[in-house]
Amino acid sequence: MSNHPVTYQLEKKEKHTGARLGKITTPHGTFETPMFMPVGTLATVKTMAPEELEEMGAGIILSNTYHLWLRPGADIVEEAGGLHSFMNWDKGILTDSGGFQVFSLAHMRKIEEEGVHFRSHLDGSKLFLSPEKAINVQNKLGPDIMMSFDECPPFDESYDYTKKSVERTSRWAERGLKAHQNPDTQGLFGIVQGGGFEDLRKQSAKDLTSLDFAGYSIGGLSVGEPKEEMYRVLDFTTPLLPEDKPRYLMGVGTPDALIEGVMRGVDMFDCVLPTRIARNGTTMTSKGRLVVKNAAYAKDFRPLDENCNCYTCRNYTRAYIRHLIKSEETFGLRLTSYHNLYFLLDLMKKVRQAIREDNLLEFKESFFEEYGYNKPNAKNF
Amino acid sequence: MSNHPVTYQLEKKEKHTGARLGKITTPHGTFETPMFMPVGTLATVKTMAPEELEEMGAGIILSNTYHLWLRPGADIVEEAGGLHSFMNWDKGILTDSGGFQVFSLAHMRKIEEEGVHFRSHLDGSKLFLSPEKAINVQNKLGPDIMMSFDECPPFDESYDYTKKSVERTSRWAERGLKAHQNPDTQGLFGIVQGGGFEDLRKQSAKDLTSLDFAGYSIGGLSVGEPKEEMYRVLDFTTPLLPEDKPRYLMGVGTPDALIEGVMRGVDMFDCVLPTRIARNGTTMTSKGRLVVKNAAYAKDFRPLDENCNCYTCRNYTRAYIRHLIKSEETFGLRLTSYHNLYFLLDLMKKVRQAIREDNLLEFKESFFEEYGYNKPNAKNF
Numbered sequence: 142m143s144n145h146p147v148t149y150q151l152e153k154k155e156k157h158t159g160a161r162l163g164k165i166t167t168p169h170g171t172f173e174t175p176m177f178m179p180v181g182t183l184a185t186v187k188t189m190a191p192e193e194l195e196e197m198g199a200g201i202i203l204s205n206t207y208h209l210w211l212r213p214g215a216d217i218v219e220e221a222g223g224l225h226s227f228m229n230w231d232k233g234i235l236t237d238s239g240g241f242q243v244f245s246l247a248h249m250r251k252i253e254e255e256g257v258h259f260r261s262h263l264d265g266s267k268l269f270l271s272p273e274k275a276i277n278v279q280n281k282l283g284p285d286i287m288m289s290f291d292e293c294p295p296f297d298e299s300y301d302y303t304k305k306s307v308e309r310t311s312r313w314a315e316r317g318l319k320a321h322q323n324p325d326t327q328g329l330f331g332i333v334q335g336g337g338f339e340d341l342r343k344q345s346a347k348d349l350t351s352l353d354f355a356g357y358s359i360g361g362l363s364v365g366e367p368k369e370e371m372y373r374v375l376d377f378t379t380p381l382l383p384e385d386k387p388r389y390l391m392g393v394g395t396p397d398a399l400i401e402g403v404m405r406g407v408d409m410f411d412c413v414l415p416t417r418i419a420r421n422g423t424t425m426t427s428k429g430r431l432v433v434k435n436a437a438y439a440k441d442f443r444p445l446d447e448n449c450n451c452y453t454c455r456n457y458t459r460a461y462i463r464h465l466i467k468s469e470e471t472f473g474l475r476l477t478s479y480h481n482l483y484f485l486l487d488l489m490k491k492v493r494q495a496i497r498e499d500n501l502l503e504f505k506e507s508f509f510e511e512y513g514y515n516k517p518n519a520k521n522f
Numbered sequence: 523m524s525n526h527p528v529t530y531q532l533e534k535k536e537k538h539t540g541a542r543l544g545k546i547t548t549p550h551g552t553f554e555t556p557m558f559m560p561v562g563t564l565a566t567v568k569t570m571a572p573e574e575l576e577e578m579g580a581g582i583i584l585s586n587t588y589h590l591w592l593r594p595g596a597d598i599v600e601e602a603g604g605l606h607s608f609m610n611w612d613k614g615i616l617t618d619s620g621g622f623q624v625f626s627l628a629h630m631r632k633i634e635e636e637g638v639h640f641r642s643h644l645d646g647s648k649l650f651l652s653p654e655k656a657i658n659v660q661n662k663l664g665p666d667i668m669m670s671f672d673e674c675p676p677f678d679e680s681y682d683y684t685k686k687s688v689e690r691t692s693r694w695a696e697r698g699l700k701a702h703q704n705p706d707t708q709g710l711f712g713i714v715q716g717g718g719f720e721d722l723r724k725q726s727a728k729d730l731t732s733l734d735f736a737g738y739s740i741g742g743l744s745v746g747e748p749k750e751e752m753y754r755v756l757d758f759t760t761p762l763l764p765e766d767k768p769r770y771l772m773g774v775g776t777p778d779a780l781i782e783g784v785m786r787g788v789d790m791f792d793c794v795l796p797t798r799i800a801r802n803g804t805t806m807t808s809k810g811r812l813v814v815k816n817a818a819y820a821k822d823f824r825p826l827d828e829n830c831n832c833y834t835c836r837n838y839t840r841a842y843i844r845h846l847i848k849s850e851e852t853f854g855l856r857l858t859s860y861h862n863l864y865f866l867l868d869l870m871k872k873v874r875q876a877i878r879e880d881n882l883l884e885f886k887e888s889f890f891e892e893y894g895y896n897k898p899n900a901k902n903f
Contacts, residue, residue, distance in 0.1 A: 185853045213845040464594040471569045
């Protein structure tokens with residue numbers, strides 16, 4: 142096994158759940174886990190400045206390989222000195238493989254052993270992404286953590302297809318590992334697939350853990366399946382992964398799923414949810430979802446969340462934020478984006494504290510009660 | 523004469539021009555003049571946070587009475603504790619009278635002695651604004667500096683109409699002064715009109731200076747007339763205004779007109795130009811206009827302005843900003859808005875220094891040369 146530039150240090154396992162407290166060290170600093178990673182698709186976390194992300198406690202963010210490959214192009218980012226320098230962010234950056242976007246955004250895709258032919262969602266131009274190309278692009282982008290190119294089939298895909306896909310993803314992972322040009326400065330993760338099938342997840346994990354990856358991602362979840370299904374898959378998947386490496390559950394960012402994921406041994410999460418709903422005037426608070434653009438808040442001079450200590454909640458009222466969003470003022474989206482990201486980063490901080498104190502189950506119960514997850518038909522995420 | 527809550531202190535007159543260096547004190551702090559005021563139409567300077575405005579040296583901003591009256595409504599702002607509290611800005615705020623917007627934005631207006639009937643530009647609803655109403659709204663909004671309700675006819679309006687309009691604006695000014703409920707905490711300015719006619723400007727200034735206003739605005743300029751016309755009018759208008767009160771030239775924000783205005787004795791300026799062009803990917807630099815969204819900057823890793831020390835120029839490249847703007851990312855507009863506002867605030871700082879050193883003419887010459895104003899057919903603002 143080589144010395145990876147991204148390492149995991151286990152600090153403590155929670156007594157009553159599978160949760161683990163730890164630290165991940167990257168060439169751009171160390172962050173505590175479990176951790177939520179804000180998404181900065183195009184080398185910017187929408188509406189936010191890097192200083193604001195640092196202020197709210199983000200130690201790592203995610204950017205999207207597919208999007209950056211199309212705009213501005215990997216060569217420009219490389220010439221700028223890599224993503225960190227390009228976007229003025231000196232903490233951790235993780236990029237995905239582009240695989241998920243090819244399967245969710247691109248048009249007319251055709252999957253072959255060599256890679257995937259498809260058309261750009263921007264201008265329809267013909268593109269080709271292979272395990273080698275995905276690694277090559279990420280080598281140019283220069284994130285601390287890279288992902289292997291994978292196929293992400295729908296959760297309800299057939300067993301036979303999913304099996305073939307898992308086997309191909311394993312072959313792609315091996316090819317990607319060989320293509321990796323910067324193993325000393327960028328950590329490469331393998332992505333475990335297998336849909337809802339326990340034996341396929343087992344096979345995928347076995348294939349990938351036999352290779353020397355810096356960490357392991359769990360893909361193919363949070364793609365529309367019921368949350369119970371996701372938890373069921375996590376129950377048998379995380380135990381398949383090595384204890385001494387980071388585990389990353391891709392695309393998860395609802396408060397309940399973050400906690401449930403942590404309880405099943407996940408260390409890292411990412412999701413566009415907090416920033417996406419923020420731009421629609423919807424916020425997460427300790428009392429559940431609050432749609433601040435609603436007329437009910439026109440004269441409400443309380444902060445978004447009376448229990449929140451973020452920049453937005455310390456300085457601005459629901460009435461002001463509603464006014465800004467109704468008037469299509471950018472600053473309103475900054476304020477809701479800041480709050481939602483802070484809310485999830487702060488939630489993870491509380492989760493880490495609960496692990497430290499071995500009371501994650503009590504914390505979850507109390508959080509769910511306050512947030513409204515226990516109410517029947519609660520309108521939540 | 524009463525003790526106004528807004529006062530002007532003359533510090534120095536420049537030796538070779540009409541420029542004056544001074545300080546204006548408001549209930550929310552003192553700022554140096556000449557000063558440029560960023561425009562925050564809807565209680566937000568588009569894309570910017572109050573902390574950023576403070577950081578770049580803004581001591582006062584402008585908000586628009588007409589817009590705030592429509593959204594969110596003066597009562598909500600009043601209930602929030604006034605504009606300062608509503609938008610979390612504890613330095614100076616100036617509001618206009620709504621008059622200019624009624625004449626530039628609203629539909630189907632009908633001017634009577636009592637006031638103006640018109641329809642909202644948002645939903646077509648019938649509205650009525652009078653001198654008393656404009657003051658009443660501003661009393662509720664709570665800015666440090668308020669404007670009298672005025673009529674702002676086109677610059678090329680006939681002499682006869684302009685004369686009638688000036689006389690009405692004087693009567694409106696007197697009514698507004700009487701309607702003012704907070705003379706101890708909000709300073710009210712009169713607005714000198716009169717188009718391009720020297721005797722009408724004289725009449726307007728005489729009428730208004732016979733009333734006890736805290737300061738005087740020069741209206742009806744920068745409304746499409748050639749700059750030379752504006753300078754011609756300023757040449758005979760500012761000498762009509764009292765030396766011991768602030769003089770505010772409304773709606774001016776091109777670098778050349780700011781300097782020319784200062785040279786003619788103006789203390790305060792405002793304009794949407796820096797933030798409006800910023801949102802279109804256009805910036806002001808010491809070398810002139812730079813349209814950063816152009817393809818020429820795709821691989822340009824220099825700052826917007828190599829002579830600028832603002833947050834944007836210290837941390838980001840043209841290539842990154844171009845990428846953000848081409849990708850319609852809000853953060854790009856934050857960066858260009860920050861830079862353009864900083865550029866004008868910094869220009870005024872340099873202008874104040876030049877007044878201090880009695881070399882404003884040399885400063886102007888050198889600035890115009892660098893900026894490109896001396897080039898024939900220069901594409902500038």
